[in-house]
Amino acid sequence: MQPLQIVPCRLLSWLYSGLKSPVSTGTRICPTMARPSSSMADFRKFFAKAKHIVIISGAGVSAESGVPTFRGAGGYWRTWQAQDLATPQAFARNPSLVWEFYHYRREVMLSKEPNPGHLAIAECEARLRGQGRRLVVITQNIDELHRKAGTKNLLEIHGSLFKTRCTSCGVVAENYKSPICPALLGKGAPEPEAQDARIPVEKLPRCEEAGCKGLLRPHVVWFGENLDPAILEEVDRELTLCDLCLVVSARGVPVAEFNMETTPATNRFRFHFRGPCGTTLPEALAPRETENVS
């Protein structure tokens, strides 16, 4: 299982460098504390008072939904891993192959559902909204399972499998077609022996803006590409305003980590809950009578 709090290195370093340090804000969290609390009751007290909660999610929250990441041991599509195909260079070299990879990932998602972790977050957001409180999810996942679960305040910092961007005019569009274009029907098989479909570039997904017809690409952040500055600005605003952050931050607000295991970063957090996210998150985010008592 992968931890919930996986955050891309560049976002993590940005979080740590861009936000005020716990020392300078003179706060409730000490990065050198010996051990974080694993008391759900204590966490619930912070939670009950929080008005603006940020949840940062990564691959861990989707792992229980069976979403493949094509990274790490055994994580292959044909003979490649994501870092081989999710690059601008790979797309320039062989757009047909990269589209087959993304077509497969889109089709796989048709059979995947949000798990209790996604649902608990979405239900919590709706409940808090009714109380005049705010919950926002910042995710690096491109699978849209948070959206499918009903999360409304969502920042998808790595884009989405179900958005395209035109390489000519730059227009970003939602796209839930299956298959995304006729030429990809039945293509994208993941087995190592599967043949490259070698689809001519004019038969790959094309822009539908009037008079454009440019080649579309997945609207996802590939290796070697920068995160969208407009989204980072929104992330910055949410992290500046929040008074409770699940899962990672260095701003001095209480941070709760939900993880299958402890990590070198665990001791930086105020709370640490060990176990599958589908079990710990519903418990942590369930309604309680003592909520919002401040």
Ligand SMILES: [Zn+2]
């Ligand atoms: Zn276009």
